[in-house]
Amino acid sequence: MADIHADFIIGSDKKSVIWMMLGIIFLAPKTTFRCIQGMENRSDYLNATCYHDCLKYEYFSEFDSSIISEWDLICDRAWLVNLVQMIFMFGVLVGSIIFGFIADRYGRRPALIIASILQLCLSLILPFSSNYWTFIALRFVLGTSSAGLMVIAFVIGIEITGPSKRDIVSSLYHIPQAVGEMIMPLFAYFLRSWKLFSIGVAIPNLVFVIYLILLPESAKWLISVGRLEEAAKVMRQAAKFNKLPTHNMMEVAQSIENEYTMSDNSVKHTxxxxxxxxxxxxxxxxxxxxxxxxxxxxxxxxxxxxxxxxxxxxxxxxxxxxxxxxxxxxxxxxxxxxxxxxxxxxxxxxxxxxxxxxxxxxxxxxxxxxxxxxxxxxxxxxxxxxxxxxxxxxxxxxxxxxxxxxxxxxxxxxxxxxxxxxxxxxxxxxxxxxxxxxxxxxxxxxxxxxxxxxxxxxxxxxxxx
Structure with a gap:
């Protein structure tokens, strides 16, 4: 069970995270524009040229709509496109700190579930943003949840994977991210507006609901905080699934705790x-x-x-x-x-x-x-x-x-x-x-x-x- 869960967690999380991180490519695609209504009612406006007296612009891209056309992010407002991605990445930075603390203090499972629910709910709300600043605020929080998924999924995947497969899980950790990037253009190709695209990449996040049912806590974390009975239960479930002996798991948990204690004593002076x-x-x-x-x-x-x-x-x-x-x-x-x-x-x-x-x-x-x-x-x-x-x-x-x-x-x-x-x-x-x-x-x-x-x-x- 543990090995399957590790692959499932890492795979689903990394695809969702990369859709959020690189989604700006299709939210704000390459766009040209032309003024079609000015105060002087001129008819000689040039393409991709900003005019101080322009009242309305027409947009041209491979998409029916984007955040650029939605909120006129051109000319002196063009920098706001880059601000969207910068704020998202700032959210990733903040989320790494917040969810790292939650995972170490309260456990890997609750931290990952909180990040998953945030990712699911906010990604479904994002397409209905009423204005640019609401959109960018939601993107910031999505950045924090993406960090939680990315960091905790790797840690829990390694911790609940057996030693014989740990190297494989570590080396293959980034491959679901690449697969997610391959899939993302398919969403964009068939969903040619930023709202439909956002909904499309949000719906697969419903798989996170499965975490509430299947995701076990990390036995290593449970042992590290002294919750040996719960750790033994998780280890028995994993051993049963992998058709291994399930007896004496409490003794195994106690021996691992003793190793942690000895390790702490050996380096406490450093x-x-x-x-x-x-x-x-x-x-x-x-x-x-x-x-x-x-x-x-x-x-x-x-x-x-x-x-x-x-x-x-x-x-x-x-x-x-x-x-x-x-x-x-x-x-x-x-x-x-x-x-x-x-x-x-x-x-x-x-x-x-x-x-x-x-x-x-x-x-x-x-x-x-x-x-x-x-x-x-x-x-x-x-x-x-x-x-x-x-x-x-x-x-x-x-x-x-x-x-x-x-x-x-x-x-x-x-x-x-x-x-x-x-x-x-x-x-x-x-x-x-x-x-x-x-x-x-x-x-x-x-x-x-x-x-x-x-x-x-x-x-x-x-x-x-």
């Missing part, structure tokens, strides 16, 4: 705070480089997706390809960092991302080159992200690992908040590709400052050699 990530010489450089790499990857992945969605002549196809090519990117990166090491893999994918982004500066007439380059850039960013997840967890000792991952993840969220504004630099067509080409090279450069961790024993304490 308790670490977030301040130590900056002040300790052994952590400072690693933390700085890791946060910078995550910050850059946040810009590269989320900004790249939004940019190719805005500039492609066939948004549906290019986003579908971007999602499809992430699957081999994840598999190849997992193979590469296992065989060649974390540092070479991170550098290689960062350089590949840079080159592919640079090719996006070619003329629009080079349609297929731009399409292939854009999708490969996303593939490379995904591979780099997958590698960095493993790399960061291995760079830091046990006493500082969770804090280091939290700091790095926060840096990625800040990068994802900035990404829409880089993707929206339309003053010069070559500027966004240039920015997206230079930024990954910085990640490659900082990688040289980090030690290789392939085959190294994970450290537990700061003073461990």
């Amino acid at each position: 308790k670490v705070s977030y301040l130590d990530l900056i002040t300790k010489p052994s952590l400072r450089l690693k933390n700085l480089c890791s946060c910078l790499a995550w910050f850059i990857l946040g810009i590269s992945y989320y900004g790249g997706n939004q940019y190719i969605g805005q500039t492609s002549s066939n948004t549906f196809l290019v986003i579908l390809l971007a999602g499809a090519l992430q699957v081999p990117g994840l598999i190849i990166s997992g193979y590469f960092y296992k065989i060649f090491g974390r540092k070479p893999t991170l550098i290689g994918f960062s350089v590949m991302c840079s080159v592919c982004n640079g090719l996006l500066a070619v003329p629009d007439s080079w349609l297929y080159l731009k399409m292939i380059s854009g999708t490969l850039a996303i593939t490379a960013a995904t591979g780099a992200f997958n590698t960095m997840y493993v790399y960061t967890s291995e760079l830091f000792p046990t006493v500082a690992r969770n804090m280091a991952m939290g700091a790095s993840s926060t840096a990625a969220r800040v990068g994802s908040m900035i990404a829409p504004f880089i993707a929206g630099l339309h003053q010069a067509a070559w500027l966004p590709p240039l920015m997206f080409a230079i930024i990954p090279l910085i990640a490659a450069a900082v990688s040289f400052c980090l030690p290789e961790t392939k085959g190294q024993k994970l450290k537990d304490r700061l003073d461990e050699k």
